[in-house]
Amino acid sequence: MEYQSHNSGLNLNSILPTVAHVAVKAGDFVKKELLSFHHDQVKIKDFNSLVSYVDIEAEKIIVSGLRNIIPNADFLTEENTIALSGESTYTWVIDPLDGTTNFIHSLPFFGVSIALKEKEDFVLGVVYDVMHDVLFKAARSYGATANGKEIFVSETDNLENSVLATGFPYNAFDHMEKYLNLFRALFQNTRGIRRFGSAALDLCYVANGSFGGFFEYGLNPWDVGAGIVIVREAGGQVTDFSGSNNMISDKTILATNGKIHNVLLASIRRHFELNM
Ligand code: IPD
Ligand code: CA
């Protein structure tokens, strides 16, 4: 297969189907395991941070499926089944199961998330919504799709007609008061706020126009890498909480349809000065 191109040295669009195939293979494994999963198979990584053999085996499926696509590409994975050398131009950024707590509690909202980073930029994203069998794909400059159909962010230009998504902090409570103040303001000015429990899916549902926006802090690159590409390619805007492009180092993310970005950013900044 021809992987070279004018753009980034790689023909991103030509590798997308292979990456998608790998995501679905891992997702099918996760779905199969759900039927026989028992609570005693859960390990506690940290307070409220859970993992099981399912996350780890799904990650191994993904790593072995991606290995030959780009020779010498690096891997940054949540479950650390492969070491990161930090020396390659390209890095696969993988969350084998985003929404582990949902999976463990049989809540049908979890996904497989695979991103490709070129130096510091995310350039390709695939997220598989396992239980709804929806495959989100995007490559830089090629648009975003859900099950092969092009997707776009919503047209809404005000908060009043928007449903938002967020993630509540579950093991870092330092900013709780600020978060509650922000909610108070947003409850009264939106159609509602959802907490699905999978940041990767939240971002995809911004990309397809269901959510007007999504915000959260404390996330890792594997939670958001793929979703960032998918939202941007669907016409949306993604920044950190200060409006810059430092979502990974700042560990804050605001993704919207673009039209409500500034108003939401202003609200976040008013109620949620991080001073981190
Ligand atoms: C979690 C989900 C969740 C977010 C957490 C993440 P995990 O990922 O994305 O929505 O609120 O911060 O850690 O642990 O299920 O892969
Ligand atoms: Ca995650």
Ligand code: CA
């Ligand atoms: Ca995970």
